[in-house]
Amino acid sequence: MAADRSQEAVAPAGNDRGAASGPILRTEELTMRFGGLTAVNKVSIAIQRGEIRAIIGPNGAGKSTFFNCITGVLRPTSGRIFLNGEDVAGLPPNEVSHKGLARSYQITNILPGASVLENVRIAAQSRRHAWNMVRNRFSFPDVLDRARAVLDSVGLREAEDELAANLSHGAQRNLEIGIALATEPQLLCLDEPTAGMSVSETRITVELVRRIAKDLTIVIVEHDMEVVMGLAKTITVLHYGEVLAEGTPAQIQANPRVQEVYLKT
Amino acid sequence: MGIPFDQILIQTINGLVNGMILALVASGLTLIFGIMDVVNFAHGELVMLGAFTGATTLAVTGNFWLALIVATLAIAAFGAVLQVSTLRPLLGRDPLTTILATFGISLVLQKYALWQWGPSARKLQEPITGQFTLFYLQYPWYRIATALLSAAIIGALYLFLKYGKFGIWIRAAMQDRVMAQAMGIPVPSLHIAVFAIGAGMAAASGVLFGPLAGVTQNIGADFTLRAFIVVVVGGMGNLGGSILASIFISLLEAYASLIVSPSQAVIVSFVALILTLLFRPTGLFVPTPK
Amino acid sequence: MLTLDNVHTYYGKSHILHGVSIEVRAGEVVGLLGRNGVGKSTTLKTVMGLVRPSEGSVTFEGREIGGMASHHVAHLGIAWVPEDRRIFRLLSVMENLRTGLDRPGVTEARRTALLDKIYASFPVLAERRNQAGGTLSGGEQQMLAIARAMMLEPKIILLDEPTEGLMPRMVSQIREIIEVLHRDGVAILLVEQNVPLTLEASERVYIMEKGVVRHHAPAADLQANHAVIHQYLGV
Numbered sequence: 103m104a105a106d107r108s109q110e111a112v113a114p115a116g117n118d119r120g121a122a123s124g125p126i127l128r129t130e131e132l133t134m135r136f137g138g139l140t141a142v143n144k145v146s147i148a149i150q151r152g153e154i155r156a157i158i159g160p161n162g163a164g165k166s167t168f169f170n171c172i173t174g175v176l177r178p179t180s181g182r183i184f185l186n187g188e189d190v191a192g193l194p195p196n197e198v199s200h201k202g203l204a205r206s207y208q209i210t211n212i213l214p215g216a217s218v219l220e221n222v223r224i225a226a227q228s229r230r231h232a233w234n235m236v237r238n239r240f241s242f243p244d245v246l247d248r249a250r251a252v253l254d255s256v257g258l259r260e261a262e263d264e265l266a267a268n269l270s271h272g273a274q275r276n277l278e279i280g281i282a283l284a285t286e287p288q289l290l291c292l293d294e295p296t297a298g299m300s301v302s303e304t305r306i307t308v309e310l311v312r313r314i315a316k317d318l319t320i321v322i323v324e325h326d327m328e329v330v331m332g333l334a335k336t337i338t339v340l341h342y343g344e345v346l347a348e349g350t351p352a353q354i355q356a357n358p359r360v361q362e363v364y365l366k367t
Numbered sequence: 368m369g370i371p372f373d374q375i376l377i378q379t380i381n382g383l384v385n386g387m388i389l390a391l392v393a394s395g396l397t398l399i400f401g402i403m404d405v406v407n408f409a410h411g412e413l414v415m416l417g418a419f420t421g422a423t424t425l426a427v428t429g430n431f432w433l434a435l436i437v438a439t440l441a442i443a444a445f446g447a448v449l450q451v452s453t454l455r456p457l458l459g460r461d462p463l464t465t466i467l468a469t470f471g472i473s474l475v476l477q478k479y480a481l482w483q484w485g486p487s488a489r490k491l492q493e494p495i496t497g498q499f500t501l502f503y504l505q506y507p508w509y510r511i512a513t514a515l516l517s518a519a520i521i522g523a524l525y526l527f528l529k530y531g532k533f534g535i536w537i538r539a540a541m542q543d544r545v546m547a548q549a550m551g552i553p554v555p556s557l558h559i560a561v562f563a564i565g566a567g568m569a570a571a572s573g574v575l576f577g578p579l580a581g582v583t584q585n586i587g588a589d590f591t592l593r594a595f596i597v598v599v600v601g602g603m604g605n606l607g608g609s610i611l612a613s614i615f616i617s618l619l620e621a622y623a624s625l626i627v628s629p630s631q632a633v634i635v636s637f638v639a640l641i642l643t644l645l646f647r648p649t650g651l652f653v654p655t656p657k
Numbered sequence: 658m659l660t661l662d663n664v665h666t667y668y669g670k671s672h673i674l675h676g677v678s679i680e681v682r683a684g685e686v687v688g689l690l691g692r693n694g695v696g697k698s699t700t701l702k703t704v705m706g707l708v709r710p711s712e713g714s715v716t717f718e719g720r721e722i723g724g725m726a727s728h729h730v731a732h733l734g735i736a737w738v739p740e741d742r743r744i745f746r747l748l749s750v751m752e753n754l755r756t757g758l759d760r761p762g763v764t765e766a767r768r769t770a771l772l773d774k775i776y777a778s779f780p781v782l783a784e785r786r787n788q789a790g791g792t793l794s795g796g797e798q799q800m801l802a803i804a805r806a807m808m809l810e811p812k813i814i815l816l817d818e819p820t821e822g823l824m825p826r827m828v829s830q831i832r833e834i835i836e837v838l839h840r841d842g843v844a845i846l847l848v849e850q851n852v853p854l855t856l857e858a859s860e861r862v863y864i865m866e867k868g869v870v871r872h873h874a875p876a877a878d879l880q881a882n883h884a885v886i887h888q889y890l891g892v
Contacts, residue, residue: 161693271670297694298671301867325694327892354892361891366851532759539745539756546743549705550756551731551809
């Protein structure tokens with residue numbers, strides 16, 4: 103391990119021991135145009151391994167579009183996206199996922215007809231033995247163990263046999279995070295994970311994210327300032343598709359331009 | 368090619384005549400889709416029921432035009448009942464549900480017609496006999512009359528949509544159902560009205576076409592099929608497009624039947640459908656969306 | 658005149674409003690502030706009958722309207738100007754206005770008078786009366802959306818972020834329109850993220866966070882109290 107940590111944030115554990123140092127995700131002049139509308143305009147950011155990065159900004163700032171670009175849902179008009187040093191701009195979501203990026207969605211994307219355990223197990227299996235169609239799905243103990251471990255970290259282990267459709271909204275959103283976790287990502291992208299949650303459910307999710315952040319890098323788009331300030335190590339503020347400011351929560355709060363943009367004063 | 372010019376001319380007229388009658392059916396269908404997102408697979412059966420109702424009325428009263436009016440109004444009323452009882456509860460469900468529902472309704476209606484009127488074909492006598500000379504052939508006046516009448520009905524529909532208060536309501540609801548309702552427009556009632564209008568128009572074309580093609584409980588399927596091809600080629604929900612497409616498809620088939628038999632000529636309609644879906648899926652006569 | 662009492666609204670399983678209580682009296686301008694996603698638009702949609710509250714009540718002039726179909730809500734005197742304006746793009750400006758004008762019980766004379774009044778207040782719309790709604794600029798569409806709502810001669814207008822995406826010049830025009838409506842005695846429930854405009858235009862302001870009302874004060878008090886504004890709206 104490097105003695106000088108001043109350039110990096112928390113040292114990552116897990117399965118990227120062999121990966122190059124340097125930011126886990128870097129965008130270079132990322133631009134997304136829809137006809138005449140430039141939703142994301144030459145955005146260049148670098149996310150270090152082990153960070154928790156929040157992306158915030160007022161309505162129409164381009165947060166979702168930016169998110170969709172880095173997760174492969176949209177093909178950017180121009181610019182590059184480097185995941186672990188490899189340009190992934192324009193790759194479809196399944197390929198981006200194989201390269202170590204996982205994503206949760208704003209509209210819950212679980213399998214309502216399957217059990218909680220099954221939801222996570224399917225995701226875990228996509229990483230190991232994905233093409234093995236011959237053996238019974240329960241004959242892969244490593245997959246089951248992984249699934250159960252994920253359920254532990256998202257606090258749903260007791261509910262493992264519940265039908266996913268029967269979970270509360272907050273639990274479903276956490277299950278969504280679990281499904282993303284089960285794919286063993288290096289970078290986890292969360293899209294408004296606390297949307298539609300009550301205050302208490304929000305607190306549970308924030309705790310959950312803090313717990314899993316120890317082994318991962320996390321990028322989170324959120325509107326809830328309490329969540330953002332409580333979780334993020336670094337915040338990127340987008341405005342009209344451009345980076346307005348970047349810094350620690352304290353720096354962002356003290357930034358008069360940011361306040362101006364949010365309060366339109 | 369060596370096809371005589373007068374045959375081409377005759378087929379052109381045939382194509383136009385058939386096109387206008389088809390337009391009557393298709394415009395109702397596209398309107399229904401435009402305002403309530405319902406793909407009405409029972410639309411051909413409404414044509415069929417109109418034809419039977421017309422035939423029965425004609426047999427009783429001896430007056431073709433009275434039969435036309437009675438059939439139109441009766442089936443329009445039936446359409447309203449159908450909408451309220453079967454389709455309104457399905458509003459907002461996924462399209463497959465309404466497709467299955469209307470398909471089921473079409474089966475029920477076919478069997479009902481069989482039960483009500485028996486298996487033999489009915490005769491609808493055309494009100495205008497007599498022909499005029501077109502080159503060396505005699506061409507029936509009645510065919511021209513149906514084309515003109517269809518055109519008149521469609522023209523009336525167009526004016527109604529463009530200028531009347533209800534026309535604005537219908538066009539608003541077709542564009543944005545939620546906002547239209549929030550403006551106080553009674554959208555649920557509009558749905559009933561539009562379905563009734565579509566059903567009435569279908570019934571009218573059944574009566575008009577009856578003397579030309581006969582009246583059996585199977586004629587519905589042919590109409591549904593062609594009407595759908597027209598609606599897709601013309602752009603779903605696009606009234607002007609469906610009229611142009613009706614004429615286009617009917618002309619295509621008319622010309623094709625110069626070369627192959629009429630029952631094979633329908634293939635060109637399918638080819639047009641496939642090409643439209645491949646290259647201009649929003650409709651041939653609709654500008655490609657930006 | 659309009660009261661929401663402990664209203665809970667869901668979108669599917671997503672619990673958006675967690676017990677919202679708001680009141681708007683006749684002729685008042687009331688502001689509703691809050692960041693994105695807190696449920697401001699959902700509050701307006703619940704009043705308008707576009708979503709049904711699962712709990713709590715919505716009353717207008719003493720009558721329970723929670724879950725009522727939106728065309729009936731409109732007839733009671735509540736008009737909605739949505740966040741994305743939702744102009745009928747293929748209808749002309751005039752036809753857009755007619756969707757609100759063609760109501761039962763309105764004489765021809767009254768209609769002409771209303772139309773003239775609107776064209777006087779919005780000369781831009783008079784100019785473009787036969788143009789298709791979709792060809793108007795963003796600011797003009799916002800004018801049209803408000804004018805269209807005014808055609809209903811409502812007792813209260815639900816205004817959802819009218820200044821979003823508009824240039825400063827248009828923002829002050831919107832401010833003027835709100836003033837005119839207020840003088841005419843129309844109540845307004847104004848959802849906004851533009852804090853200064855809202856504090857200036859409103860008499861009272863509610864601040865929402867995470868589906869509940871967290872703060873409620875006269876606008877004048879809030880203008881002096883920057884701490885609260887920063888807490889709920891800033892970063």
